[in-house]
Amino acid sequence: MLYLVRMDVAFPESMPADERDRLKAAEKEFSQALQRDGRFRHIWRVVGEYANYSVFDVASNDELHEILSGFPLFPYMTMKVTPLAKHPNAID
Numbered sequence: 001m002l003y004l005v006r007m008d009v010a011f012p013e014s015m016p017a018d019e020r021d022r023l024k025a026a027e028k029e030f031s032q033a034l035q036r037d038g039r040f041r042h043i044w045r046v047v048g049e050y051a052n053y054s055v056f057d058v059a060s061n062d063e064l065h066e067i068l069s070g071f072p073l074f075p076y077m078t079m080k081v082t083p084l085a086k087h088p089n090a091i092d
């Protein structure tokens, strides 16, 4: 099952820079492991915003929730999840 997820990141002003850097490094490692195993198909930056559009290929809502809530930045992100179905006009 494919899901489009928009993630908007907002760190608290009070967060020390070294804690922010630590979380961002952990996020990169977590993210790239999911990309390597094929469940995290795409991640694109939204131009001019600290946000991304991502596409996940997972077996269930529960699996997606487990992945999303496991991101180190999860407490600092708002997410909008859109389940995707095949378009009848698609050629592939």
Ligand SMILES: O=C(O)C[C@H]1C=CC(=O)O1
Pocket (backbone or CB within 6 Å): 007, 009, 027, 028, 031, 032, 043, 050, 051, 052, 071, 073
């Ligand atoms: O958009 C971001 O930088 C946050 C983020 C969420 C997953 C990921 O790899 O990075």
